[in-house]
Amino acid sequence: MNILRxxxxxxxxxxxxxxxHFLEPKDTVFYPEERKEQFPRTRWRHxxxxxxxxxxxxxxCSLCAGACPVRCIYVxxxxxxxxxxxxxxxxxxxRYEINLLRCIYCGYCQDACPTGAIxxxxxxxxxxxxxxxxxxxxxxxxxxLPVRDEVAEVAR
Amino acid sequence: xxxAKNAQxxxxxxxxxxxxLQVPEGELLVEAxxxxxxxxxxxxxxxxxxxxxxxxxxxxEVGYKQPDGSVRKMPKPQASCTLxxxxxxxxWTQSEQIIKDRRAVLEFLLINHPLDCPICDRGGECPLQNxxxxxxxxxxxxxxxxxxxxxxxxLSKYVMLDLERCIQCGRCVRFTEEISGDAQLALxxxxxxxxxxxxxxxxxxxxxxxxxxxxCPVGALTSRTYRFRARPWDIVxxxxxxxxxxxxxxxxxxxxxxxxxxxxARENPEVNETWTCDKGKFEQVEFLNAPNxxxxxxxxxxxxxxxxxxxxxxxxxxxxxARARGAVGGLAGTRLSNEALYLFQKLMRAGFQSNHxxxxxxxxxxxxxxxxxxxxxxxxxxxxxxxxEATHLIFVFGADLIDEQPMVFLRARKAWRHYGxxxxxxxxxxxxVEEFAETRLRYRAGSELALVKGLLYILLDKLPAETVAANxxxxxxxxxxxxxxxxxxxxxxxxxxxxxxLAFADTIASVPSMLILTGEKVxxxxxxxxxxxxxxxxxxxxxxxxQESGGLNxxxxxxxxxxASDMGVLPNRLPGYALVEDEAARERFTQAWGAPVPSTPxxxxxxxxxxxxxxxxxxxxxxxxxxVREHYDxxxxxxxxxxxxxxxxQDSHMTESAEYADLLLPACxxxxxxxxxxxxxRRVQRFWRALEPPGESKPDWLIFAELWLRQVRQTPPFNxxxxxxxIASLVPQYxxxxxxxxxxxxxxxx
Ligand code: SF4
Ligand code: SF4
Ligand code: SF4
Ligand code: FES
Numbered sequence: 001m002n003i004l005r006x007x008x009x010x011x012x013x014x015x016x017x018x019x020x021h022f023l024e025p026k027d028t029v030f031y032p033e034e035r036k037e038q039f040p041r042t043r044w045r046h047x048x049x050x051x052x053x054x055x056x057x058x059x060x061c062s063l064c065a066g067a068c069p070v071r072c073i074y075v076x077x078x079x080x081x082x083x084x085x086x087x088x089x090x091x092x093x094x095r096y097e098i099n100l101l102r103c104i105y106c107g108y109c110q111d112a113c114p115t116g117a118i119x120x121x122x123x124x125x126x127x128x129x130x131x132x133x134x135x136x137x138x139x140x141x142x143x144x145l146p147v148r149d150e151v152a153e154v155a156r
Numbered sequence: 157x158x159x160a161k162n163a164q165x166x167x168x169x170x171x172x173x174x175x176x177l178q179v180p181e182g183e184l185l186v187e188a189x190x191x192x193x194x195x196x197x198x199x200x201x202x203x204x205x206x207x208x209x210x211x212x213x214x215x216x217e218v219g220y221k222q223p224d225g226s227v228r229k230m231p232k233p234q235a236s237c238t239l240x241x242x243x244x245x246x247x248w249t250q251s252e253q254i255i256k257d258r259r260a261v262l263e264f265l266l267i268n269h270p271l272d273c274p275i276c277d278r279g280g281e282c283p284l285q286n287x288x289x290x291x292x293x294x295x296x297x298x299x300x301x302x303x304x305x306x307x308x309x310x311l312s313k314y315v316m317l318d319l320e321r322c323i324q325c326g327r328c329v330r331f332t333e334e335i336s337g338d339a340q341l342a343l344x345x346x347x348x349x350x351x352x353x354x355x356x357x358x359x360x361x362x363x364x365x366x367x368x369x370x371x372c373p374v375g376a377l378t379s380r381t382y383r384f385r386a387r388p389w390d391i392v393x394x395x396x397x398x399x400x401x402x403x404x405x406x407x408x409x410x411x412x413x414x415x416x417x418x419x420x421a422r423e424n425p426e427v428n429e430t431w432t433c434d435k436g437k438f439e440q441v442e443f444l445n446a447p448n449x450x451x452x453x454x455x456x457x458x459x460x461x462x463x464x465x466x467x468x469x470x471x472x473x474x475x476x477x478a479r480a481r482g483a484v485g486g487l488a489g490t491r492l493s494n495e496a497l498y499l500f501q502k503l504m505r506a507g508f509q510s511n512h513x514x515x516x517x518x519x520x521x522x523x524x525x526x527x528x529x530x531x532x533x534x535x536x537x538x539x540x541x542x543x544x545e546a547t548h549l550i551f552v553f554g555a556d557l558i559d560e561q562p563m564v565f566l567r568a569r570k571a572w573r574h575y576g577x578x579x580x581x582x583x584x585x586x587x588x589v590e591e592f593a594e595t596r597l598r599y600r601a602g603s604e605l606a607l608v609k610g611l612l613y614i615l616l617d618k619l620p621a622e623t624v625a626a627n628x629x630x631x632x633x634x635x636x637x638x639x640x641x642x643x644x645x646x647x648x649x650x651x652x653x654x655x656x657x658l659a660f661a662d663t664i665a666s667v668p669s670m671l672i673l674t675g676e677k678v679x680x681x682x683x684x685x686x687x688x689x690x691x692x693x694x695x696x697x698x699x700x701x702x703q704e705s706g707g708l709n710x711x712x713x714x715x716x717x718x719x720a721s722d723m724g725v726l727p728n729r730l731p732g733y734a735l736v737e738d739e740a741a742r743e744r745f746t747q748a749w750g751a752p753v754p755s756t757p758x759x760x761x762x763x764x765x766x767x768x769x770x771x772x773x774x775x776x777x778x779x780x781x782x783x784v785r786e787h788y789d790x791x792x793x794x795x796x797x798x799x800x801x802x803x804x805x806q807d808s809h810m811t812e813s814a815e816y817a818d819l820l821l822p823a824c825x826x827x828x829x830x831x832x833x834x835x836x837x838r839r840v841q842r843f844w845r846a847l848e849p850p851g852e853s854k855p856d857w858l859i860f861a862e863l864w865l866r867q868v869r870q871t872p873p874f875n876x877x878x879x880x881x882x883i884a885s886l887v888p889q890y891x892x893x894x895x896x897x898x899x900x901x902x903x904x905x906x
Binding site for chain 1: 274386389
């Protein structure tokens with residue numbers, strides 16, 4: 001047996017591949033210090049949007065709940081009054097809950113929504129410790145109130 | 157002309173879409189088309205109302221066969237909802253022209269429609285939405301500004317009006333004119349401004365206002381109690397029966413997340429057609445969701461309630477009942493199902509060896525069945541809904557019909573309106589029946605007996621001697637009994653002018669059949685036994701006990717009061733009205749139940765309450781009964797409950813009587829259990845379970861079954877179906893009332 005040909009050469013060949021990959025740019029992301037950018041149409045955790053004036057888009061119509069193939073949305077509507085207004089028009093969602101464990105992130109709810117209130121966005125960090133924590137309530141889903149310009153300026 | 161019972165209509169040959177068929181002459185084309193499964197889209201047409209042809213949605217092309225076999229087509233499409241079928245009619249419902257016309261009608265209707273389906277309570281079950289989906293244009297060409305009108309205008313406590321959504325079909329207006337008769341809604345203004353509203357924008361106070369919500373083909377009239385509570389796909393629908401009165405309306409309970417959110421009518425042409433009253437539709441939801449539910453067995457501990465387990469509750473109850481040694485009594489509520497009532501009396505009789513059971517809370521607590529059988533040879537309620545339309549005179553006596561028997565009221569009104577049946581009403585104060593009654597007798601309160609006596613006196617003279625002799629062979633004693641009751645005497649006692657009474661007697665004498673409907677004023681009359689007897693004589697004297705479409709109807713008031721009597725929750729009668737003294741009957745039940753039945757008749761409600769005061773009854777079982785509220789003498793009930801040593805209250809809610817209980821057993825409402833009810837016409841109808849029982853509560857029948865197991869140590873029935881099989885095998889009247897045989901719309905016995 002030829003030591004050079006049969007042993008050292010293949011080892012060298014293998015190491016060359018290793019070396020090549022070693023010098024290539026790496027895919028590993030140093031999560032959680034680093035996060036990978038998501039594609040623009042990624043569908044992860046839902047967000048309930050607001051209009052620019054701060055009113056909720058959701059009108060509590062339950063169409064998302066009707067469209068959802070796994071029935072994981074629960075909507076309870078109530079009536080807006082002049083003193084307590086959440087959304088434009090007569091109706092708003094008093095309770096809006098999504099069971100994220102059951103959701104299959106199909107995006108049908110987004111499709112069904114007549115006002116574009118419920119959208120699936122790129123927040124994929126959904127792990128938690130208890131099952132209860134996966135019931136996303138309206139407070140958790142709702143976009144934060146937009147900060148008004150002057151306030152934002154002062155803050156800056 | 158009153159409607160002939162079971163008349164056979166003449167058939168004619170027609171053709172729809174090339175399919176030949178035979179239909180009764182005069183049937184509307186829109187109905188005839190349903191026979192071949194062709195659903196013509198409609199808005200304004202309603203099966204139980206007169207067609208008006210207002211919306212033009214139902215257009216079809218029509219022609220007539222000519223003698224030579226050719227078809228002559230009408231030049232323009234016709235509204236099929238106003239077109240009666242005649243011999244040789246040919247219709248096309250799917251032609252190109254019709255498809256185009258439907259699209260045009262819908263586009264036109266949608267011009268001013270706000271299209272706010274996502275927030276509309278009708279969305280998802282809306283005829284306008286559906287018709288647009290199937291027949292409408294996909295887009296609108298209308299780009300101008302839409303008409304704007306008030307949204308969410310509260311018409312009444314229950315009804316909300318959204319004028320923008322209205323398509324002016326007129327159904328709601330026609331309902332109040334044709335069906336409920338209060339004519340509170342009207343179409344105001346003309347042309348594009350037309351809008352349904354109450355006159356002067358006053359409150360809509362109809363007792364049947366809920367129906368307009370159901371018949372409105374869009375979301376213009378919606379329920380205020382159901383407003384934004386759920387969408388159609390959020391709810392679960394279950395078939396049920398109303399518990400608010402003895403009319404037995406067929407209903408749907410719509411529930412969401414363990415709560416009944418809405419009640420709708422379920423069609424039953426023999427009973428409620430497609431109507432309900434507001435009591436059944438709205439008050440019932442309130443009742444079912446009332447916050448004072450009992451969900452845990454509790455025993456009294458001083459002034460406080462101590463929660464205990466079911467096992468402890470049963471043990472305590474049986475121990476105390478055993479200590480009372482047959483000195484026990486029981487009152488059952490009329491909201492219990494037949495199955496529960498049957499098991500209740502079985503438990504009391506064979507288990508606790510006591511015949512002291514009853515369900516009646518009015519003054520009349522006599523042996524009604526015996527009187528009706530011996531004097532009329534009929535049950536105490538002779539007729540059914542259909543007979544109202546077939547009789548010649550409806551005499552409403554001492555009943556606030558619209559309140560006590562809302563569906564009977566609607567049917568009586570229909571009989572008057574469509575079939576020209578005469579109506580007479582006798583009531584101390586204003587009564588809704590007076591609107592269409594020919595004779596209105598406002599007698600002095602409490603003088604019912606005098607009025608009947610006066611009528612009898614006049615009729616004895618007025619009717620031909622042969623008739624009197626034939627109907628009442630032994631009328632001499634009656635004459636003697638009534639010798640003072642001249643019209644003048646009656647006028648003195650009742651305040652009704654003698655001439656009016658004579659005229660009314662003339663009417664009675666002239667009609668071939670009369671149907672008497674009585675109510676609460678009869679049951680609660682101080683001399684109710686006498687009054688009932690006199691009414692029976694009246695029925696007999698006028699020959700109405702032999703009439704198929706006439707007779708005396710002593711209408712029960714509670715939802716299952718009829719069933720309670722049938723099931724033997726009476727001190728002297730076993731299920732099926734067998735007397736407890738009857739050796740053979742007792743033997744039959746003893747055999748079936750495996751325990752002896754006591755042979756002496758027990759005490760009636762009043763007797764039981766009195767016996768509680770004297771200590772003759774030491775333990776009292778109130779199963780769904782609430783004497784403090786329902787008994788005609790609440791003070792007596794209150795004193796009795798206070799005096800009784802051990803009171804068990806089994807109810808779904810905390811009631812007035814439950815305040816006096818020593819032990820509370822949480823029961824279920826109609827929505828949480830299964831069973832049957834028997835309405836006033838003795839129609840046995842099923843209801844199904846819509847919800848899970850809350851907390852620890854159990855259905856009534858199950859509580860009785862478990863007590864039966866512990867007391868008699870025999871296998872109890874495992875479900876209501878089994879109980880009904882037992883009833884069917886023991887009670888001849890219910891022999892054909894097994895669940896399989898009852899189906900969705902029930903069965904009438906007798
Ligand atoms: S993404 Fe799909 S499964 Fe998830 S809530 Fe929406 S409709 Fe339901
Ligand atoms: S409110 Fe409804 S039922 Fe009444 S006319 Fe308008 S659409 Fe018809
Ligand atoms: S009429 Fe009687 S049974 Fe019918 S809905 Fe009203 S209360 Fe119920
Ligand atoms: S349904 Fe025939 S015209 Fe309206």
